[in-house]
Structures are given as structure tokens and as C-alpha cells.
Amino acid sequence: MTEQTGARSVLITGGNRGIGLAIARSFLANRDKVAVTYRTKTELPDGILGVQADVTDAASIDAAFKTVEAAHGPVEVLVPNAGITKDTLLMRMSEDDFTSVIDTNLTGAFRVVQRATKGMMKLRKGRIVLISSVSGIYGAPGQVNYSASKAGLIGIARSITRELGGRGITANVIMPGIVLTEMFGEVSEEMKAKYLAGIPAGRFSSPEEIADVVRWLASDEAAYISGALIPVDGGGSMGH
């Protein structure tokens, strides 16, 4: 494998915990210059720049980008990872349950992607790796809001690929299955057993297994992959 020399400015939203933090550590190990956004005060490993931002607030995103650009240069690798769930069955889902999840997971990704591509177009290179979910293509009971938000990321990646593919920018979508983080901690034991039964690998994923694929998609080796949906799910969504 060709290792990156590690001079790139990398930004991960929601990188203070869970999958985002594992992604940050992976790029750091690759000697990249890594920044993450966080909302609440947090401890970060040495070498990772934390910038406060809420992806539902365009002004805070712009301020975070300015800080990262001043410290590390224009963002060359962007990982829109910040996400929330508000699971409930359709009949009980309020309009706010729907729009707040869309605002964070989908419009939030749009906000950071739009801000980052300004710099990427000047650089004439860039890598965008959007963190979706198998729920975006497979669907899940209680996740009409979340599935819609994650499916929307596919449209973002594919339209960016068509708009900006000629400028050295790639945009891809990772679809994790079930990853052992705080987000999954909210799922009942009964549901966990049900999910596990549908995974050929017979286990859930670690955050690091997602992070490694993200880092590879942002590497030179993946320069000709764009607009792709990459499931990282132990085979759980095969055929969809």
C-alpha cells in the first residue's frame, strides 16, 4: 500500500467521539494534519485540532473552516460524519423529528461540503467521503427520517462527482452497517439480536473498520473512485 506523505489538511465533522474520532486517529496515523469539529467541550488526542461547530449553523461552520485553514491550510479531505437519530415509528414521527434529523445529517453535510469545495476548486483537488448508513438504501422501521437523510447523501456525492469530477475532486459514500458506538448503544438488546441475525459476518463493526476504508478512499490509490457507495457492513445489505 502507498502511504500518504501526510501533508494534507483533513476535516472531520463530529470527530470528538465514535466513528468520527476513529477516522481522525486513522488520518493522524497517516501523518495528515487533522481537525475535527465538536459541539460540546471535549478531550481530544494530542495532534488533533478541535474546532467548535454545529453543522446546523452555517456561521459556526464558516468560523470553524477559517480556523482550520489558518492552522492547516485549505481543507483537502472532508469527512461529513456528524449525525443524529430520532427513531420512532412513522405514525408517531413529528415533523420536527423529521426535519431536525434532515437538518443535521443531510443539510449539515450540504453546508460543510459547499464550504469545503470552494477551497478544493482552487486547489484543483479534494476528497469528500460522506458517512451515510445502510439504512439509506435498505430502510429500517422507525427510521423514515434517518433513512431519508442518509439516502440524500448519495445524491450529494453523485451530483458533486458530475459537477466537480473534472477538477480533481472525488465524492464517495460509505455505508456502515452497525458500528459499536454510543449511537448504537441506544438500541434495545432485542433489536441488537435481530440485527445480528442478518449480518453474514456474524458480528458488528468497530469504528476503526469504518475509519480504515474512509482513509483509503481519500488516498491516491482511490483517485479514480467517485460517486460510489461503499457498504462496510459485514455483508448485511448485500443485493440492495
Ligand SMILES: NC(=O)c1ccc[n+]([C@@H]2O[C@H](COP(=O)([O-])OP(=O)(O)OC[C@H]3O[C@@H](n4cnc5c(N)ncnc54)[C@H](OP(=O)(O)O)[C@@H]3O)[C@@H](O)[C@H]2O)c1
Ligand atoms: N453507529 C452506527 O451503528 C452507525 C451506523 C451507520 C452510520 N452511522 C453514522 O456514522 C456517523 C457517526 O456516528 P457515531 O455512531 O459515531 O455516532 P455518535 O457516537 O453518536 O457521534 C455523533 C457525532 O456527531 C456529532 N453531531 C451530532 N449532531 C451534530 C451537530 N448538529 N453539529 C455538529 N456535530 C454534531 C456529535 O457531536 P457531539 O459529541 O457534540 O454531540 C458526535 O461527534 C453518523 O453520521 C451516523 O449516522 C453510524
